[in-house]
Amino acid sequence: MAEALAKITELKDLGMVQIRADLVRAGDAIAAATGLAMPAANATVTDGARTLCWMSPDELLLVLPKAEAREATQALADALSTEHALVLDVSDMRAAFAIEGARAAQALAKLCPADIAAMPADGIRRTRAAQVACGIWRRGEGFVLIGFRSVGDYIGGLLRGAARPGTELDPR
Amino acid sequence: MSDNGPFRLSRGGRLIDRAYQLPFRFDGRQMRGVQGDTIASALLANGQLMMGRSFKYHRPRGPVASGAEEPNALLGLGQGGRFEPNQRATTTPLVGGMVTTSQNCWPSLNFDIGAVNNKLYRFLPAGFYYKTFIHPRPAWKHLFEPIIRRSAGLGKAPTEGDLDTYEQAYGHADLVVVGGGIAGLTAALEAGRTGKTVTLLEQTPQFGGRTPTDHADGQARIDALLAELHALPNVTLRRNTMATGLYDHGYLIAREALADHDPNAGIPRQRLWRIRAGHVVVASGALERPLSFAGNDVPGVILASAVRDFVDLYGVAPGRNLVVVTNNDDAYRTALTALDAGLAVAAVIDARPTAQGALPEAVRARGVRVLTGSAVAGIKGGQAVEGVKLCAHSGSGDVTEVIAADCVAMSGGWSPVVHLWSHCGGKLSWSEDRAMFYPDLARPPTGADGAAMATPLGAAAGDLTVAEVTGAVAEQPLLPVWVMPVNATRKMKFKMWLDFQNDVKVSDVELAAQEGYQSVEHTKRYTTLGMATDQGKVSNINGLAVLSKALNQPIPATGTTTFRPPYTPLTLGTIGAEARGELFQPLRKTDIHGWHESNGAFFEPVGHWRRPYCYPKAGESHHDAVAREIRAVRASVGTLDASTLGKIIVKGPDAGKFLDMxxxxxxSTLPVGKCRYGLICNENGFLVDDGVAARLSEDTWLVHTTTGGADRMHAHMEDWLQCEWWDWKVYTANVTEQWSQVAVVGPKARVLLERLGGTIDLSAEALPFMGWAEGEIAGIPARIFRISFSGELSFEVAVPAKRGREFWEKLHEAGRDLGITPYGTEAMHIMRAEKGFIMIGDETDGTVIPQDLGMSWAISKKKPDYIGKRAQERSFMSSPERWKLVGLESVDGRVLPDGVYAVAEGSNANGQRNTQGRVTSTYMSPTLNRPIAMGLVLHGPNRMGEVLEFPVQGAETYKARIVDPVFYDKEGSRANG
Amino acid sequence: MLTLTCPYCGNAAEETELAPGGEAHLKRFGPGSSDEQFEDYLFARKNPKGVHFERWRHAYGCGKWFLAARDTVTLEVFGTYKAQTPNPTPEIVAAVQAKRPNWTPDWTSTPATTTSAESLTE
Amino acid sequence: MSASPTNSTGKYSVFAIAREAMRLHSGWKRAWQSPEPKKKYKVVIIGAGGHGLATAYYLGKNHGITDIAIIEKGWLGGGNTGRNTTIIRSNYLQDPSAAIFDKALKLYEGLSQDLNYNVMFSPRGLLMLAQTEHEIRGYKRTVYANQLQGVATDWVSPQQIKEMLPIINIDGPRYPVLGGLYQARGGTARHDAVAWGYARACSAMGMDIIQNCEVTGVETANGQVKAVNTGKGRIECDKLAIVVAGHSSVVAEMAGFRLPIESVALQALVSEPIKPCCDLVIMANTVHGYLSQSDKGEMVIGGGTDGFNNYSQRGSWQHVEETVRALIETFPMLSRLKMLRQWGGIVDMTGDRSPILSSTPVGNIFVNCGWGTGGFKAIPGSGWAMAELVANGRPGPLAAEFGLNRFREGRFIDESVAAGVAH
Structure with a gap:
């Protein structure tokens, strides 16, 4: 099925590192180890191929090329070795999709109760896509949506359905 | 007469385009309408006034209204997978090629056998069925109820699945305006100018509401508003979108018709909007009320506003010679509209003593008879209006004159549409002089902040003419008329309809009051008033006015019934939306899922996962496949996709202390590099999950849970960590999906894994039973756990999830000569039962504690506390009378039925047979070639060798001997190999 | 269909993004408690018609448990606050009383220190 | 004494209707009286729903106690009695549940005759669909348990189900129908009529049903009940029965004790009426929905409860969605029907999801509550057992296991082990 509201692409080469720590205490160490500034609450910081996502008051997610995940995990673990912290390579845990196009937000509005269109340029929101959990942040003109790997096919089906031709949300 | 139908006027019809003719069928007859018609207007244009039969008496029914409140004109629409019963003809746009059928009549609309009920009306008053069909007792079930059920229901049931699709969308707006009439548009514009995000929802295909029809320059006013609104980027105007319900915290549900009844559109038929509104303006207008006079249900007796709409909007004449019956000025507009369209108006019958407003005077000026102080005593005609019998309104119905007419336009005044206001708790006030319930601004529905979440506006607020923006002429007060004439006889009231669809009459409501069904809810339920598919939009106010009079109390003392969503019926397909077929629920797949599929796996659902139950070969039964799989594992080597098992990392200085709870x-005492089996209970003491924990490092454990328990146990841990022991330094992470896990099981398991090469020493010395190691295998990073749920030599290998299939295929490649066999969940279940291992969900059911299962070895006596410990000390849980786990050995070689109970002597005080145990797991063991079972039995472990009886209806009683639950390899030597 | 603002991430989440968790501020009774104390802890519920304090988890969001003060009849939300409080905070009490002047707390005092793990397991 | 309410309202029969037809039904008397309360009654029952009225009825019929006031905050039958999905069954797993629900079912079977009021009990058969292996196990276990309890139930195959119910899709892609637990005696009844029939019978025995009378306080002295204070004044009583479903905690609070109860919203909906197509009551617990067709032709659909305390009689929309999509999956023809009306009730959920019929910490106060989502089907049995408890001051065998003490002892009656839900 051709998509009309947005182009849906599964992103297969994203690596992800989960970080749990006291973000105030460990902020500088994390920033140094990731090479990225610490994101504010509900925000992301992106530099090149790396994005650091704020996930909760004590959790970050570093998104980066998959090939770099192992090394980044080790670097973070080393940087936080004196902290009470948890660093895990979770690259295999998630399915990720790019939703791109002028009406990308409309496709997401069919699935997510959160007001994604209102999200700022560096915003991230963890919410629900139909019946599964997801996280969404802006990338370029569109969005990246991550969910659990096991339901990747379901999420893909949802997104393609939401982007069907003729289903624009513009008033008619 | 035109070729657009015999009752199509030669001019007029603001919504139609005569150039586009649309053929359609009604009850098999070919008809033609035009672009812009509703089904109802097209049928009327074709002279088809009768459109259905009523529910109870099967009386002939034509349209009463022109919009969503229509109770009568309900049709079956479409065919096959697109058939829909009870479609409202007045709101369904006509589409070329539509197939429509009348309902609730047999054999035909004109001649309906069910109409015999009509003749029996005296015997079928409200609630008659509560008073009869009582004796003889079986007659109700076998005779009376089947008859009642067969005669009930309106449309035919669809028989097929739905061929259309539906979707949903979430919306957000500072302000949602419900209603695209002049009040709503004005409110949207005012709010839009302040920069607020505004969404306006209009149920019909047109904006403007009644204004263009009712006011001279109405359309121009609407057009001007729309022009300004379209220029505001923060305002969204949606047509064809029905706000069906307002829920707590400003949650508004609306249905947008996208391609209703147009199967060729190739897009979803409807979209359900779920809009979170900062505030809601309810500008939903008002609905006209019928008048209760004898014969008011005859086809051709139509609301005055509807007559006006049919003429003005669709260029259709519901009749050629009208009588208008009214208690207010507004209905005079209908006379004027009819006259302008070239129709005759025989008279206006006005119940008021005088009628001297601008509108009545305008009608008089056109030479129409205006009879004040008058009323309708009855209608001549059965399937259509032939004449109107007049009487004095103040009298008891003595006929003074009969006027020939083919259509009666009636108006009993207007009721604000307060549904959305009321759905979420908004209260109403009664206006005596305006004879209406209107929103009480002092008692609004309140939102999350406790403030009003809705504001009524325009006619919905009781301001019927919205003169401020419409420039409407002043109107004289109406005269409340609930029964016409005032002193109508009891017999006349048997002919005065309140609820046209459900055949509820004035006499029925009075009977309810007489019998003590005095609460308005009792009356509604006793008579079925307002319970039809129009939900009482045209009948409720009249009904409760009649009830109030019968109870001799003011109308507000009677009150209204509760307004419940949806405002108009909402297609269930729209509510289900995309969640059908593949997207019905998320289907969780392991990385190896595709391999299972292409290798013939038969799956079983486990939560949202699909797990291979077994892998039957061609021509092989599931039972045989399972047996083959087990034998292969016990003889050589098999693989199980264990990826679905929960995996939770628990890390931190307090992780050991936490896991001990x-x-x-x-x-906490588990050495690094080792695994330990553990049980998790809830605070109520019951066993809820089990699994193996591995200590990864000094401060890190990896905890395995059951497949179904992963998310639950992770949430359980976070609950205690966040809410009770928040000062403990522990982080958890649910990494279930990060790993693919494969159980490599059987005497050849080590041989096989060693062939794959890698950095992990798999020898018994380096990696003993209940140990784990980390490294690489087959070029893939891996953790290997020496744990066994089968009793065999077993390695559970965890690799990064997305390399799971690669690893699995390498195993199978390397193990081909060993006869490597994939096995499923059933083989796993049986092998664990052969070993006497419990299974969460089999031996446990939410009422079982570890002590019941002989698992005291897994309960620390040293610990002062753990979740569930205190609960297990309660008298019933520490009682020696609890049923305990044992093995059960079938005496006659038959497999015991699963779940069957062992009987004890005698019966209890309620006459139920006493029991002393039940079977929790039972299989034919392919390994032992005999039945094995486990069960919970009173004092079981102390009764080894005793034989229990398990009676089963229709079969010889099963007997089984109490034995040790470990049936296979009691010494445990195989797993240690 | 409630909307509650998670005090941890600050997002207003709708009910489908949340998981309810029942009455808040229950004091855990473990081994050593009386049968009555333990029964009350597990089962006796205020279940008030009116002002209520309850637990929610931002399950489809930041994952944190938090507490909400809500009216069980009107569903008005007086405020949300973090889970790590033995009793509703003074700010929450003030927010409730601003809307429900006749409502008074039914707990006696706020302990000076939070309940520590050791005191429960000694 | 005769419980048949002939003296005040006239006996209902086809002959009475014929007689009244001749005089345009002008002769029908009130079904029940609406008196002002007296100063004192032997027994005051709070709550004129099905359970409260049935308690009164059996106190009169079985125990000869008629000095009873049944006081009701709103209109009788206006709580959960008037807003449930009318399902009646007794195929419960645990012995105490099966006993009381089957007692209720047996009483339902003769209730129209007993009350001389047609409650339209319709034993059309009830089917609980098994759509997972786990459900198969649970329901087969229930069949074995029912057999020993004297409750006839059967395990039926998918093919048998398809024959009984042509609109079902037994080959659903996600949850194919694997079989079902069938109780031929199960069915429905007209919910309002149950309340009205009991009310008429109670009134005929001289009991006072006092509507629009809210209880504002419960007076006790020396640990014993003395009186209730109401919107219509103080009413003294020897014994007090609290039978108020969703509001049990509120009334218990007035009497000074707490219950293991949480009040939550349960939702139901009906479709527009269609011609008969579903001659069974269906419960599908895997996908969590239940379905029957009323005598009017509406598809009556029930679903899940909210997980938070709620006294608003409104539930959250998402449960409607969950229920509807689940049922469409198994009954695809439902997709083109339309929801006519949805509503909510306040149900009282106990710690083990089983009811409470019990004495309380206050002397001569008895409580009947906690029926959760399954109360309607229990009404006659509940009333019977409650009457026994109130009259004797101690439970008979039907109520014996449903005491409050079970929560302290850990002696739960948990039905969820087999059925998933207890509707």
């Missing part, structure tokens, strides 16, 4: 056993 989570598990009944000690986890």
């Amino acid at each position: 989570m598990y009944t056993g000690l986890m």
Whole structure:
């Protein structure tokens, strides 16, 4: 099925590192180890191929090329070795999709109760896509949506359905 | 007469385009309408006034209204997978090629056998069925109820699945305006100018509401508003979108018709909007009320506003010679509209003593008879209006004159549409002089902040003419008329309809009051008033006015019934939306899922996962496949996709202390590099999950849960960590999906894994039973756990999830000569039962504690506390009378039925047979070639060798001997190999 | 269909993004408690018609448990606050009383220190 | 004494209707009286729903106690009695549940005759669909348990189900129908009529049903009940029965004790009426929905409860969605029907999801509550057992296991082990 509201692409080469720590205490160490500034609450910081996502008051997610995940995990673990912290390579845990196009937000509005269109340029929101959990942040003109790997096919089906031709949300 | 139908006027019809003719069928007859018609207007244009039969008496029914409140004109629409019963003809746009059928009549609309009920009306008053069909007792079930059920229902049931699709969308707006009439548009514009995000929802295909029809320059006013609104980027105007319900915290549900009844559109038929509104303006207008006079249900008796709409909007004449019956000025507009369209108006019958407003005077000026102080005593005609019998309104119905007419336009005044206001708790006030319930601004529906979440506006607020923006002429007060004439006889009231669809009459409501069904809810339920598919939009106010009079109390003392969503019926397909077929629910797949599929796996659902139950070969039964799989594992080597098992990392200085609270056993003492089996109970003491924990490092454990328990146990841990022991330094992470896990099981398991090469020493010395190691295997990073749920030599290999299939295929490649066999969940279940291992969900059911299962070895005596410990000390849980786990050995070689109970002597005080145990797991063991079972039995472990009886209806009683639950390899030597 | 603002991430989440968790501020009774104390802890519920304090988890969001003060009849939300409080905070009490002047707390005092793990397991 | 309410309202029969037809039904008397309360009654029952009225009825019929006031905050039958999905069954797993629900079912079977009021009990058969292996196990276990309890139930195959119910899709892609637990005696009844029939019978025995009378306080002295204070004044009583479903905690609070109860919203909906197509009551617990067709032709659909305390009689929309999509999956023809009306009730959920019929910490106060989502089907049995408890001051065998003490002892009656839900 051709998509009309947005182009849906599964992103297969994203690596992800989960970080749990006291973000105030460990902020500088994390920033140094990731090479990225610490994101504010509900925000992301992106530099090149790396994005650091704020996930909760004590959790970050570093998104980066998959090939770099192992090394980044080790670097973070080393940087936080004196902290009470948890660093895990979770690259295999998630399915990720790019939703791109002028009406990308409309496709997401069919699935997510959160007001994604209102999200700022560096915003991230963890919410629900139909019946599964997801996280969404802006990338370029569109969005990246991550969910659990096991339901990747379901999420893909949802997104393609939401982007069907003729289903624009513009008033008619 | 035109070729657009015999009752199509030669001019007029603001919504139609005569150039586009649309053929359609009604009850098999070919008809033609035009672009812009509703089904109802097209049928009327074709002279088809009768459109259905009523529910109870099967009386002939034509349209009463022109919009969503229509109770009568309900049709079956479409065919096959697109058939829909009870479609409202007045709101369904006509589409070329539509197939429509009348309902609730047999054999035909004109001649309906069910109409015999009509003749029996005297015997079928409200609630008659509560008073009869009582004796003889079986007659109700076998005779009376089947008859009642067969005669009930309106449309035919669809028989097929739905060929259309539906979707949903979430919306957000500072302000949602419900209603695209002049009040709503004005409110949207005012709010839009302040920069607020505004969404306006209009149920019909047109904006403007009644204004263009009712006011001279109405359309121009609407057009001007629309022009300004379209220029505001922060305002969204949606047509064809029905706000069906307002829920707590400003949650508004609306249905947008996208391609209703147009199967060729190739897009979803409807979209359900779920809009979170900062505030809601309810500008939903008002609905006209019928008048209760004898014969008011005859086809051709139509609301005055509807007559006006049919003429003005669709260029259709519901009749050629009208009588208008009214208690207010507004209905005079209908006379004027009819006259302008070239129709005759025989008279206006006005119940008021005088009628001297601008509108009545305008009608008089056109030479129409205006009879004040008058009323309708009855209608001549059965299937259509032939004449109107007049009487004095103040009298008891003595006929003074009969006027020939083919259509009666009636108006009993207007009721604000307060549904959305009321759905979420908004209260109403009664206006005596305006004879209406209107929103009480002092008692609004309140939102999350406790403030009003809705504001009524325009006619919905009781301001019927919205003169401020419409420039409407002043109107004289109406005269409340609930029964016409005032002193109508009891017999006349048997002919005065309140609820046209459900055949509820004035006499029925009075009977309810007489019998003590005095609450308005009692009356509604006793008579079925307002319970038809129009939900009482045209009948409720008249009904409760009649009830109030019968109870001799003011109308507000009677009150209204509760307004419940939806405002108009909402297609269930729209509510289900995309969640059908593949997207019905998320289907969780392991990385190896595709391999299972292409290798013939038969799956079983486990939560949202699909797990291979077994892998039957061609021509092989599931039972045989399972047996083959087990034998292969016990003889050589098999593989199980264990990826679905929960995996939770628990890390931190307090992780050991925390796990000691989570598990009944000690986890803090587990050495690094080792695994330990543990049980998790809930605070109520019951066993809820089990699994193996591995200590990864000094401060890190990896905890395995059951497949179904992963998310639940993770949430359980986070609950205690966040809400009770928040000062403990522990982080958890649910990494279930990060790993693919494969159980490599059987005497050849080590041989096989060693062939794959890698950095992990798999020897018994380096990696003993209940040990784990980390490294690489087959070029893939891996953790290997020496744990066994089958009793065999077993390695559970965890690799990064997305390399799971690669690893699995390498195993199968390398193990081909060993006869490597994939096995499923059933083989796993049986093998664990052969070993006497419990299974969460089999031996446990939410009422079982570890002590019941002989698992005291897994409960630490040293620990002062763990979740569930205190609960297990309660008298019933520590009682020696609890049923305990044992093995059960079938005496006659038959497999015991699963779940069957062992009987004890005698019966209890309620006459139920006493029991002393039940079977929790039971299989034919392919390994032992005999039945095995486990069960919970009173004093079981102390009764080894005793034989229990398990009676089963229709079969010889099963007997089984109490034995040790470990049936296979009691010494445990195989797993240690 | 409630909307509650998670005090941890600050997002207003709708009910489908949340998981309810029942009455808040229950004091855990473990081994050593009386049968009555333990029964009350597990089962006796205020279940008030009116002002209520309850637990929610931002399950489809930041994952944190938090507490909400809500009216069980009107569903008005007086405020949300973090889970790590033995009793509703003074700010929450003030927010409730601003809307429900006749409502008074039914707990006696706020302990000076939070309940520590040791005191429960000694 | 005769419980048949002939003296005040006239006996209902086809002959009475014929007689009244001749005089345009002008002769029908009130079904029940609406008196002002007296100063004192032997027994005051709070709550004129099905359970409260049935308690009164059996106190009169079985125990000869008629000095009873049944006081009701709103209109009788206006709580959960008037807003449930009318399902009646007794195929419960645990012995105490099966006993009381089957007692209720047996009483339902003769209730129209007993009350001389047609409650339209319709034993059309009830089917609980098994759509997972786990459900198969649970329901087969229930069949074995029912057999020993004297409750006839059967395990039926998918093919048998398809024959009984042509609109079902037994080959659903996600949850194919694997079989079902069938109780031929199960069915429905007209919910309002149950309340009205009991009310008429109670009134005929001289009991006072006092509507629009809210209880504002419960007076006790020396640990014993003395009186209730109401919107219509103080009413003294020897014994007090609290039978108020969703509001049990509120009334218990007035009497000074707490219950293991949480009040939550349960939702139901009906479709527009269609011609008969579903001659069974269906419960599908895997996908969580239940379905029957009323005598009017509406598809009556029930679903899940909210997980938070709620006294608003409104539930959250998402449960409607969950229920509807689940049922469409198994009954695809439902997709083109339309929801006519949805509503909510306040149900009282106990710690083990089983009811409470019990004495309380206050002397001569008895409580009947906690029926959760399954109360309607229990009404006659509940009333019977409650009457026994109130009259004797101690439970008979039907109520014996449903005491409050079970929560302290850990002696739960948990039905969820087999059925998933207890509707």
